[in-house]
Amino acid sequence: MEKVFVHPECPFSVNTFNLLAEFKENPTSHFYLAHKKDFLKYVEEPLKYILSQVEEQLPDFIKEYINIKHEGFASITEIGDWEPTAYSIVFYLKNIISTVLYISRAQLMLNLENQKLTFGFSSESNNFEAVEEYRLQHYIIDGDIIELLKRYQLPKTYSFCLTQETTDFKLHNWDFNSTIELAKNVYELLEKIFTRSRGVIPYEVNIEVTKIQFQISLESQKILGYSANDLIRKIGQTFKKLFPLFLIFNFYDYNNNYLTQIILSEYLSVYEKEFNPVYQLEKISEITGFQTTQLTQWIHAINRKGQTIIQGPPGTGKTFLAHKLAQHLIGGGDGFSDTIQFHPAYTYEDFIQGIRPQSQDRQLTYPIVPGRFLEFCEKAEACEDICVLIIDEINRANLSQVFGELMYLLDDRQDTKRFITLASGQKFRIPTNVRIIGTMNTADRSIALVDNALRRRFAFIPIYPNYEVLRQYHQREETGFPVNKLTRILEDVNRAINNKHYELGISFFLTKTLAEDIQDIWQMEIEPYLEEYFFDNQAKMDEFLWDNIKTKLGY
Helix, strand or coil: CCCCCCCCCCCCCCCHHHHHHEEEEEEEEEHHHHCCHHHHHHHHHHEEEEEEHHHHHCCCCCCCCEEEEEEECCCCCCCCCEECEEEEEEEEEECCCCCCCCEEEEEEEEEEEEEEEEEEEEEECCCCCHHHHHHHHHHEEECCCCHHHHHHCCCEEEEEEEECCCCCCCCCCCEEECCCCCHHHHHHHHHHHCCCHHHHHHHHEECCEEEEEEEEEEEEHHHHHHCHHHHHHHHHHHHHHHHHHHHHHHCCCCCCCHHHHHCCCCHHHHHHCCCCCCCHHHHHHHHHCHHHHHHHHHHHHHHHHHHHEECCCCCCCCHHHHHHHHHHHCCCCCCEEEECCCCCCCCCCCCEECCEEEEECCCEEEEEEHHHHHHHHHHCCCCCEEEEEEEHHHHCCCHHHHCCHHHHHHHHHCCCCCCCCCCCCEEECCCCCCCECCCCCCCCHHHCCCCCHHHCCCCECCCCHHHHHHHHHHHHCCCCCCHHHHHHHHHHHHHHHCCCCCCCCHHHHHCHHHHHHHHHHHHHHHHHHHHHHCCHHHHHHHHHCCCHHHHCCCC
């Protein structure tokens, strides 16, 4: 193999794939026995460790139904040669319900072969005629094609692929008959699972009349770039998502389908707890007034760059928007979002890591303790899907000091080989599923602290007062407030300010009780802000005092 990057915590090595490549060229029992120690060290033990950790992470409900039935290379053939040179570990169904007609050999599998690691779901019938009869009764395969399938006049293989960009789950050429309740429930469950699959690796899906496979394949170079935890997380999450298929194709009672329905219902209740609710951009658009095309562009920028800053004058809803975008990004996945607020006293030690005095057994110790960002990244490592860190008022801290050597990792988030060595000696990189959203008040003079080196590492989303949002809000809430008059006043104020970074935002007035609160809001929140801006122009300030404003509002 050519020289490749190997993660220091990867359970496999270049030797692993060199050995498997040699085995492929010489697939005999003699070769295996001659290199048995190397196979144990580089192939079998690492793979067993990975799967043992995956099994530990699976929910108890899943563990009740699975058992390891097979592990190892394919068996020796009659002539003494070996069949496919892949080392496999397979989860089969536990033999716990004898009354169910078992017609399918479904499995959750993990295969390590020449230059590839494959994991996912596979089902192959042990009883072709029974499965075929069942499928022809309960599934529609592209309408009239079903009759052709009966006569075996067409190839019986149908396939599609689920990618990161997939927005809808569709079984092309393979659909469930909606009149069959169980099949309908199965289809809805699959749709729910796979529309939530936002990982960067697509599922390879192959569907045949007697065989169905949903699996992910990682090439050797990609595998070597992952830590053990990375691989454990990816495999574990894949098994969780594909487990309903394992149940569906292992259980079927011809006389009554209640058993499968109960199993799926129980699994779905567990599954729902594992994933966040989907939060559509259309809902954000309705709440914020931003067009879905604009929101889509922002989401694309966040995913492309890895980190972004929402900037604008006060009162434009920057933090509110950041939280809504975070909800969308983690929606349908197993990720999470967290919020940090920067301030002038915030330090590198708070954010990355630093020495913290601690008392232990009446002795004062000085361990190096991880900061908020390291803690966030450690938690994100255990998730397959996107995790979002919101940094509110990001420009209030000395960013060059707070971020430190993290600046190197922010420079190119697409490069998974970028590591830094922290003061503790720990090697660190930002997980690929982490997104950072900062908010920046452009009216804050500390914006000057954001130097050009940091600016080029972030995408910037500018937002300014959106009067249409104000109108839509009061119309939707039926407040009866004269919002058109208020809008004209705000437009006059912002023309007088004549600086887009200091414009007065609309979030001050997004309240259902604005009619009762408007005087307090204007005198206690708006006037102090304007007094600071018009400190050298009292005549202009007088124009926007409450006594003049209330007349324009008709109070």
